Amino acid sequence: MASLSQLVDNVVVMSFDLDQSLVTIGRRAENSIRIDEISVSGQHAVIEAIPNAYLDGVTDYYISDCNSTNGTLVNDLRVSERQRLNSNDLIRIGWNEFRFIDDSENALEQTAYILEE
Template structure:
């Protein structure tokens, strides 16, 4: 199972399990992951889990920015569309830093995308 761990000074303070096909991230109360911080938009980003096209019983995770004010970043690069997440990627929601961890990700999965 994959998770998103919030980091403060590179220390995990909160971990969110990504246990639904679609996870909404933002400041508004209706979000699955709620970040009560002024730099985060009400509906900031969406994380989706999708069946891998090459490997059975494998999920891929994607993050999409929801036209937020302060942006969504993966490994310090601002994303503008849908971005695939790899285990240990650093995700920044406005000024809040997270580490994406996918315990089920394998080297074979990464190879499938290189060959694509």
Template sequence: MWRPVSVLAATADEALLALKALFLIGLYAFVWVVVRAATRGPAVVSQESVVIGAGDARLLREAASPVARLRVLASPALRAGEPLEVRAQVRIGRGPEAGLALAADSAVSARHATLDSRPDGLWVSDDGSTNGTFVNGARVTVPCRLGRGDVVRIGETELVVET
């Protein structure tokens, strides 16, 4: 004998069947993505990352910095005609932290000036010295970019920029 089926029971069965089908499709898609990623191998890394210490970073920065060349014109502390190379930053003075020590020049302060070789050229700045730093006779009050042939006077020491 034939029994009537409720409309709600039929739609619930159809909804459950649809959910099962969607679950299986999702499962197959997930497996396909995982297998595809596993067979492709690891992604190629275009650049390695390296962690270095502060001292090594300073050395690398100095090695990559452009080199500026100066020559001593006159100085009580350096020999006239002596060539000087500036890589990165050099502090000039009579103090112990000076990279270019002018201890014999009594007109030079302990922390007199800084020469800085940058990609855009050689720069000089006065570090609050008593007697001042001069470029071509003009007192340096702000960092000043130097060009070929410029004469830098620090105390009684005169340097000419060659490159």
């Protein structure tokens, strides 16, 4: 399962499981992840979990900015369209920093051995 870890001075202070197909992030109370801070818009960003078209049981995660005032950044680059997230990406929402962790992606990176006959 994937998660967002909120960082302060590169130390995890809170972790949020991404266990829904659509996770909203923002200042309003109805968001899945609520960040009560002035630099965060009411509905700031959305993370979508979409089954991979080619690999059974694999989920891809995408982040989109919801026309927020301060923007959403992934690895210090502003998100202008829906962007795929990779494990260990750094996400900035307002003054808040998060690390995206996808344990299933790490498992896919293991080397496969091909046996020759």
